[in-house]
Amino acid sequence: MHLRKQVSYRKAITKSGLQHLAPPPPAPGALCGESERQIRSTVDWSESATYGEHIWFETNVSGDFCYVGEQYCVAKMLQKSVSRRKCAACKIVVHTPCIEQLEKINFRCKPSFRESGSRNVREPTFVRHHWVHRRRQDGKCRHCGKGFQQKFTFHSKEIVAISCSWCKQAYHSKVSCFMLQQIEEPCSLGVHAAVVIPPTWILRARRPQNTLKASKKKKRASFKRKSSKKGPEEGRWRPFIIRPTPSPLMKPLLVFVNPKSGGNQGAKIIQSFLWYLNPRQVFDLSQGGPKEALEMYRRVHNLRILACGGDGTVGWILSTLDQLRLKPPPPVAILPLGTGNDLARTLNWGGGYTDEPVSKILSHVEEGNVVQLDRWDLRAEPNPEAGPEERDEGATDRLPLDVFNNYFSLGFDAHVTLEFHESREANPEKFNSRFRNKMFYAGTAFSDFLMGSSKDLAKHIRVVCDGMDLTPKIQDLKPQCIVFLNIPRYCAGTMPWGHPGEHHDFEPQRHDDGYLEVIGFTMTSLAALQVGGHGERLTQCREVVLTTAKAIPVQVDGEPCKLAASRIRIALRNQATMVQKAKRRSAAPLHSDQQPVPEQLRIQVSSVSMHDYEALHYDKERLKEASVPLGTVVVPGDSDLELCRAHIERLQQEPDGAGAKSPTCQKLSPKWCFLDATTASRFYRIDRAQEHLNYVTEIAQDEIYILDPELRGASARPDLPTPTSPLPTSPCSPTPRSLQGDAAPPSGEELMEAARRNDFCKLQELHRAGGDLTYRDERSRTLLHHAVSTGSKEVVRYLLDHAPPEILDAVEENGETCLHQAAALGQRTICHYIVEAGASLMKTDQQGDTPRQRAEKALDTELAAYLENRQHYQMIQREDQETTV
The missing domain is CATH 3.40.50 (Rossmann fold)
Structure with a gap:
């Protein structure tokens, strides 16, 4: 009976298309020229759009079997490696030549629209599931609640799960979990159904074909009458x-x-x-x-x-x-x-x-909450009172934008932005690095400061706000920059008007009150702005008339120009409707939804290095193990992360911490941030500007994790010896031979044998006795090569901490470094140790492969992705160092 059920199940799957569960067939003629159709990476909005068309992106994923299966796989037939592509909408992976084979197995992507001729458009419709076979699947089966057994081998053909690419529900690929009636049932569209636009709302219209000339003219006249009542494009x-x-x-x-x-x-x-x-x-x-x-x-x-x-x-x-x-x-x-x-x-x-x-x-x-945002009109016209001697050939009479949402400014900041903009337009290839851009900004600002090009700004402008002339006040201040500000933030997050509560003579600053803040900056206040200072508060107003007597650099929401002598009028244009990210409605309990929030939380704080974070982002448990305890803080039960940050920084200032268990004296850098360890399948960073929106109890359970980009990583762990710290006493380490008289230092062969046998104690003893850690055997292999081949993390760690740096990139006779070996063997932790120690990721072996490519050939996609990330980081670092030199 059970066998009969299995056969019936497979027949139903094949019949329904779950071999590969396809949506309903497209309209007649939709597949004409299918084999010649281009591989699309964008959505097709033309008349020729294909029903259920995939959206392909190139991928280096090599650990998943080609979705078409061995029977239709072109790469399998050719017996060679070819490029792969991944569909962004349903996440299947195929070889590029195999894309056309998807038609043979009748598998299309989730449908994004419906045909207007397929049924009455007024008839209520629903979305069906789009079931896809998966050889890898995270989470648990919706039916039985058990996890999915992962098949990590490259040629694993076994389907472990069936999941819907709309609602993301997943089931074990067996009769007891995935019932036949689920194939055709309506789909809920998942947890984000409220924001998903159902494909049933989007209809492909058929172009009208009129055969009678009189009918055409009549309809065209009617169409024009209707169109005149509609919008310009409707x-x-x-x-x-x-x-x-x-x-x-x-x-x-x-x-x-x-x-x-x-x-x-x-x-x-x-x-x-x-x-x-x-x-x-x-x-x-x-x-x-x-x-x-x-x-x-x-x-x-x-x-x-x-x-x-x-x-x-x-x-x-x-x-x-x-x-x-x-x-x-x-x-x-x-x-x-x-x-x-x-x-x-x-x-x-x-x-x-x-x-x-x-x-x-x-x-x-x-x-999110719906709020309003003031938007301001900018109208500029030539100043008729400016003489011809004030004309500047490089100046323009037009502003780059006629409306602004953030700010309008003139003077020093606009001049620096204009210099950068013009230089980038002339030589775009020199501005492809954020580091270079920042260096250019800094250099331009410094030279402008030395030249004092904006020091006479007050002599050439007149500012009238709501009918009140501020020119005398501005001339007394002698600012080098004036900003008309609509929102509290300016210049990448600074607060030029000051923090709330600091300006008692004015109304609180808002982005929806119909008022602009007018601020003047001297060079001193501009410099103080980056460390929490503010400018000179001039006024709050609804209307501004600004008159310039000569060409002056201005910028509108970051778009600069050199504006000829002009009269500029600023007035409220309208209000835009925006979504403001909301704070969670309540502080979720730390352990259970039923427990009340405690008055106080005693919570352990642990830090994670950037190296560990990037290497172990795929494994929450291993990342927790790699963290370094800093101590314990006591905070109110309803604390947000801003308050928690103050307690953690206070913990660092105390000699031993508040009940601190911290085994390291390393202080946190100013760049540290919180990690959310609970609300997603992996850790992720929380931007500092959003800390006031998150409660401690939402991102932590018993222990709160923070990311410090300047933490030393694994070498900061107390159980690992570091180059600068004395070696711990070990019961396996007898008195070094160098302390037992004038005995000869151990030979390189002895060290090599200890590394081959994974004998950490012996290797440590020989090194203390004067052994040379740079020794190589007859094939030019170092001790590190042998330690990697045996997979000894302890020996590798010891050699990295005590051997000279040149051992990292030493190559044996076939051109392999120790990192090549570790990548080929899939030794993730050892690779992390070697990369962290400074090994090059750009070196190639005799076949021209980098360590990343060796990991790809070993079919370890996660290790390859990590090595690719670090290789890119190394290239950027090298480029920035060359630029600095």
């Missing part, structure tokens, strides 16, 4: 139309990603959004801007927008919303990928994206 035919089914609980989301922001962060994060959402609600701004998408989705009720980029990207989207005049305007949330991100900081989205899971970001957007 009457144009589009291949896709949106037919929403509103629900009060839904907050449909459009995601706009600027792939150029944040050092290519945008290009990487867009793939995560394609996985969690409908691909047709995620837009790459480099493919045409936000206007078309906003126009298409303008009828969607309760729409929200997520702008992934810098403050300039946010301004672009807000200006487009102004043009389209959407009623009501959708609120805009921010994922900060730029450099300054002052607006993102103001709205609690932080100063930059680190590694917070996209799933958490979607939850924050859904739960």
